[in-house]
């Protein structure tokens with residue numbers, strides 16, 4: 001089995017953790033008889049922007065649109081390039097143009113990771129957040145009136161389409177069906193956001209009919225965030241709109257210890273376009289360049305990529321190696337109380353495979 | 354000093370906890386030489402709706418609009434009346450029609466309250482959430498197109514006015530200025546919600562210029578919720594839009610132990626209209642009618658009312674009584690590991706005053 005993967009380190013610690021992710025991918029590929037053809041790209045980074053005045057070359061879609069997957073570090077260097085330029089010029093553009101309408105993020109308390117919630121053990125927290133990734137609150141429709149005056153106001157549309165909602169719900173229900181608990185939770189706020197959210201609820205109710213084997217419930221986003229803290233063991237698959245999914249997929253990993261190791265996949269389930277696999281942590285300018293970043297989020301994202309490519313066994317091997325290394329204090333990076341640097345941690349995980 | 358207060362028990366446990374709130378208010382009034390004239394109302398409840406086909410009488414504004422404050426229990430009985438009818442017909446109507454543009458919620462870990470966050474002590478968590486309460490994401494503008502077809506979609510406007518943002522920011526900065534830490538945190542999401550949120554940020558930056566003595570920062574809502582869990586000690590005054598404030602003021606109290614005792618105030622700072630004081634918990638149909646609800650959220654909301662009326666000493670006395678009772682296991686209600694019922698807990702607090 002041969003796969004073509006576009007590798008994009010991007011900015012900040014992306015450039016430090018992506019090589020470790022690649023190290024582990026190459027090791028596991030060798031062990032499992034997989035051929036990975038890696039093409040490296042320097043675009044989709046603020047460095048590229050500073051040289052070329054844009055985040056990506058004009059033909060970026062031709063260059064990376066035919067790959068089987070994109071292995072992505074992080075983007076953003078707000079001191080040099082405003083966030084809205086760097087993010088809407090790469091990350092958010094991938095999601096829209098490659099129709100990656102599912103953002104998938106595991107929330108799992110792993111052994112060796114200190115949990116901020118009192119008394120929680122590995123096994124207590126193990127769920128998936130499925131986020132709608134192309135529409136909803138992240139629309140680009142709206143504007144300002146009466147600029148510069150007392151009457152000034154802005155409006156922005158939230159847009160939810162039946163197609164857009166149904167396809168991500170279908171993905172979430174299918175995922176729930178495959179998991180032992182078969183339980184889906186939908187995030188809503190239909191009591192306050194009175195037009196779009198009741199519609200979301202309606203579509204969930206409709207979709208649920210096709211999955212009588214999946215138990216489902218819904219919570220308003222306010223109490224849902226509270227329940228992530230108070231009852232993280234209640235959840236199995238949690239599905240939400242672009243904004244709600246964004247919030248829950250940072251809060252979830254925080255409840256499970258640290259967003260420093262959280263993985264994510266931006267998936268185009270139809271495989272018309274490549275999916276993007278990038279850790280949750282971002283470019284982390286505050287620690288970039290020191291070689292101390294935790295590479296586990298990147299490596300875990302690599303495991304998600306293998307899963308997506310149909311290499312479930314290889315993916316499981318990577319996850320197992322991560323868990324083994326995490327349990328060993330000296331092999332952990334400093335953010336988890338160890339003393340390994342980025343490379344040492346990456347090497348340790350590669351060696352476990 | 355004489356105050357006219359409209360008392361509205363509302364639905365569910367509202368009817369059980371409001372009498373305890375009143376018990377404590379009457380006691381503290383007596384001790385502090387305050388005269389409270391209480392007028393009780395049965396409207397703004399689902400019972401009223403079932404009898405009259407509407408949540409409130411036509412002349413509700415004439416009936417309660419002239420009071421100095423409204424002491425409110427909870428509203429909502431979804432089995433009998435849909436949420437959007439009961440909430441938009443009372444609670445959310447008060448906020449708009451009485452221009453209660455500030456929703457203020459203390460987040461404070463009190464002694465005796467078990468905290469879900471590992472290793473946190475009373476004193477570690479002590480901040481205020483200031484929520485914009487009239488506009489933003491809770492607009493009523495939008496609609497559906499192509500209903501019943503595959504092309505069906507809904508849109509809903511988020512509306513933010515300069516007036517609406519500035520006045521709540523002013524309130525938040527003034528509040529921060531009065532607190533020892535003088536620190537304000539603004540909730541944003543300007544990297545994803547690209548029109549309204551950058552405007553919110555702009556207004557914060559502008560307003561901050563008038564408060565050079567207040568240190569301020571901002572976080573995107575996703576990482577902000579994570580930081581509530583990981584670093585609750587970072588916060589002093591947190592200000593957010595209607596939706597973000599809603600989320601943070603449920604998540605905050607959850608991090609501080611329980612939303613079962615959280616208090617809230619819906620404030621019209623100009624005092625053109627009465628402000629509403631109501632606990633965060635809601636009508637709690639699951640435990641209503643059993644006499645076991647924790648009355649502390651209601652009593653604490655009463656303390657916030659006294660504060661708003663200018664009776665700071667009386668307010669402090671109520672808070673102190675709450676803390677004393679919470680520290681005594683036998684006086685707590687069951688949700689906090691005690692065995693007191695609603696009335697016993699209310700009486701214990703009244704006796705401490």
Ligand SMILES: CC(C)[C@H](C(=O)O)[C@@H](O)C(=O)O
Nearest residue numbers: 191192222440444445599633
């Ligand atoms: C009941 C609901 C509409 C309300 C809100 O979202 O404002 C509640 O959650 C609150 O925080 O008071």
Ligand SMILES: CC(C)[C@H](C(=O)O)[C@@H](O)C(=O)O
Nearest residue numbers: 087091092246280544545575
């Ligand atoms: C950087 C930002 C635009 C992005 C988002 O909000 O989607 C990030 O928070 C994420 O979750 O991938």
